Amino acid sequence: MNTITAVDGGGGTVPGAAHGGDRAEERRTTEPVRFVALGDSLTEGIGDPLADGWRGWAALLARSLAPPVTDVEFTNLARSGALTTDLPAEQLAPALVLRPQVAAVVAGGNDTLRSGFDVDRTTRALDTVLGRLTDGGAVVLTACLPDPGTLLRLPRPLARPLARRMRAVNTVVHALSARHGAVHLHVADLPWTADRRLLSVDRLHPSAEGHHLIARGFHDLLTATGRPLGPAPAPESAEPPPGTLADLWWMATKGTRWVVDRSTDLLPGLVALAAAEGYARLRGTTDHQDHRMTTATTTALAALPPPPTTPA
Template structure:
């Protein structure tokens, strides 16, 4: 498993450690009486460059039959260095190498962080614009390499609060189980999952409201402090650009057009190689 915090299992804590959807899915891949070897390389906060330069070589050395590249790009959208063309090239390279090695690829598109967090429009719009571009790249490359692709950006996921942890960015146990069940169904349709599907209902007692808020306050504050040198200034710059366009009467159209042009160029360069 390659990726960031979602594939690491953040939001689904069992016995003091993150579990998540990946091991739940792995338990349902092999037929009864057999087991599947499993390696999770995902790390919270990973960027596409981390996946390409650090995780992918280790994954290739593992020679996997299935390789999940589920969440690559979300953290990139929160950086001032975000460039959809660079991201597309990196992701294409990772998927191409794994595909050439014979791995069946698992991918997913995701909702934008601004909507999940309920940010005000000047902050939510630029993040949504970036996430749409990332999802478009993931869709195109998933089709190119015949990946098993799970849609996690539709209203079924974004509006069901029972699927998400207190931070609104990571699934809780119910959400991680839903991801595992979704991938198991798609893999079974291809004859690639031979075991029992993961259970849908959580086994762990849900955190109390006080526990959820405490976890959000402690983990969220630490995350904010680690990211304040990059994320907060970037969000303010993005919000400022949105507000300037609204103030001069042009609205979001120029920014939308700029993003669409950048995406079209990135797709043309990547898919045309």
């Protein structure tokens, strides 16, 4: 029987589900698998609702992280709106206390939506978190993320700066995943825009079906490493994608507040970025901004200290 206890980012305890066999004697002599998730709203589970909160891909994966005779202790520290710098500042210390054998670190999308985006700061924050968790003996799970401008169908002058930032974050995550030996899932490559059923009504977070797809993707990668696991998360029964009325209702009841909360910080910066994009386009130098971000990303990665060598 796999018993999962999920702890939300605010410290509340939410009882999880149990399934599997009843080999109690063997279970008592088997150390539970400790799984901790760090990140933002994607890992918190937004888009995959339960009666009293959110479930999400990490909780779905937790149910499959060990054979039926082994317990799984799952703690979700992810918080909606978290930036990469919030992970070492707020989530890393409680994660390390739990001594996880598996740790998920998925963040960076919110960084691209803030006016003060700094790829060097993002790089250093993620490197710190991945390094500390790996040094603690955890198998770390990472993911590259889809471009929010594309998901939200923003106009090109606004979408292109966001896409540039997301490419930079994903480049960093790819490099740091290799640096720390993380198990990396290419979430950005999943068919988010081709299959509307994978996105929730807000067009930014996965639907229940999308969260299941991410959980199964990580399960497949972990299976390939030879790690003993339980059965893969069962596919979510497909639901019709949200229609126009559902989209309008979400915007009227929740989306407007979401936009307003971010407009005070994001919109002025995006307007300036869009103006710069338009000016560059008129001058025929639209690739210059891309080159500057690429250079900044390369510089940020090159500035990291060498990883510690493992004694022979």
